[in-house]
Amino acid sequence: MTIEAFSPISTTDHPKSDPIYRQIAQQINQLILNGTLTSGEKLPTHRALADHLSVTVGTVTRAYAEAERQGLVEARIGAGTFVSQANKPNWVYKSSETPSVNGCNFGYNIPPQLDRADMLTQAMQTLSRDPQQLNQLMLYQEPQGITAHRQLVAQWLQQKGIAIDAERMHFTSGGQHAAQLALSAFCHSGDTVLVESVSYPGFLSLAKQQQVMVKSVEMDAEGMIPASLDKACQLYQPRLIYCTPTLQNPTTMTMSEQRRRDILAVCQQHQVLIIEDDVNGLMPTHRPSPLVNLESEQVIHIGGLSKCLAPGLRLGYIQVPTRHQKRLNMALHNHSLMISPLLSALACELIQQGDADRILQQIRHDIAARQRLVAHYLSEFTLAHDRASFHVWLTLPEYWRLSDFVSAAEQAKVTVKSAELFTPPGCTTPPAVRLAISAPVNHQQLEQGLQILCELLRTDPVSDFPL
Ligand SMILES: Cc1ncc(COP(=O)(O)O)c(C=O)c1O
Structure with missing residues (x-):
């Protein structure tokens, strides 16, 4: 994991926004959930993360302590802070539908993976009373x-x-x-x-x-x-x-x-x-x-x-x-x-509690930002999209055969869904693929996938030359 995986902290003084140390702890949780931080991996030093996020070293110390309290990490004296090995749930969803960490999985229309643990905890606590x-x-x-x-x-x-x-x-x-x-x-x-x-x-x-x-x-x-x-x-x-x-x-x-x-x-x-x-x-x-x-x-x-x-x-x-x-x-x-x-x-x-509305707002914002990235990388191609949509529908340039494109993307570790899956029996399959842009675990991975696809789309597979 590179330190860039940590995203800037919201410093608004809105009464409902979480304190900075908790936001950092939540990011650690999120990075573990989406596979960016793996079991046993060392976290950045307090100083390095503080510099990266423009916060004080004390805030990072508090964030790491909070993450340790939640069982996410372990501090080892003189060695640093590591992602916990113990208590790893063995039921973590590990099918092929899990967004890939190395490549980019545009396969399934899953909502962006936001941290919902706190609100779920609160809801369960309220029920338990x-x-x-x-x-x-x-x-x-x-x-x-x-x-x-x-x-x-x-x-x-x-x-x-x-x-x-x-x-x-x-x-x-x-x-x-x-x-x-x-x-x-x-x-x-x-x-x-x-x-x-x-x-x-x-x-x-x-x-x-x-x-x-x-x-x-x-x-x-x-x-x-x-x-x-x-x-x-x-x-x-x-x-x-x-x-x-x-x-x-x-x-x-x-x-x-x-x-x-x-x-x-x-x-x-x-x-x-x-x-x-x-x-x-x-x-x-x-x-x-x-x-x-x-x-x-x-x-x-x-x-x-x-x-x-x-x-x-x-x-x-x-x-x-x-x-x-x-x-x-x-x-x-x-x-x-x-x-x-x-x-x-x-x-x-x-x-x-208003959490459902908050999550909906966060998802809308995230999807709109993802759609802007798609427009940036793929606007030269024939694309059906909407700022609120989890996916885009990409019609291939005529020099690409559908099955060749899907395999070439797969070889480049990018999963896309062929129009064949969406075509009712007996109908002609359009030369298109669906990209579930909500699936990549973060915007960095989304951009990486879009870049690969853009290069592939520009390449005529017969001559193998970028056009
Ligand atoms: C058009 C459409 N209908 C239904 C579903 C199923 O959704 P749910 O998770 O609520 O079962 C999906 C899931 O992607 C969908 O795209």
């Missing part, structure tokens, strides 16, 4: 989740412009689970679902597993084209339509309000329900009305807190038209009886 509630949380509940929790989450979503009804919403274990419930509640094997011409692989895979046929609808810069949707409805008589109107995965497009109304009009005309996947809906500060606000009896609205708060909480939600409430209740009951009430209690604490 109420034994009666704790005992209640250990019991079976209604499939849709605890009413008070649903009211609180619904109110929070309403403040953010999503017309969710606490009475009708059901908690789920994330957005993926919500999509699965929608499919199993409304589709039988052999039914057809319409999707955008490039779509979220998690949904395509779910449809395949449930033996639901997938047909695609042409898109333009605003998503599904209403005339193509109308034609596909006539041709296939679909059971459901699935789309992501805000920050589509993978194209980043957001449907205008007019397009949303036009799409809903087609759904109404053909009496087909539309799944509005709104997992990215809280990311933009402003966006057109969600479909559920415009026509809630035509819409299955799904969303969750993965992108805007923490995927580990696994808290999502689904709302279906009133007449289908029982069907959803039954599907949830059959799947898992209910979601863990402990998780919804934690999420409610985080919302009530």
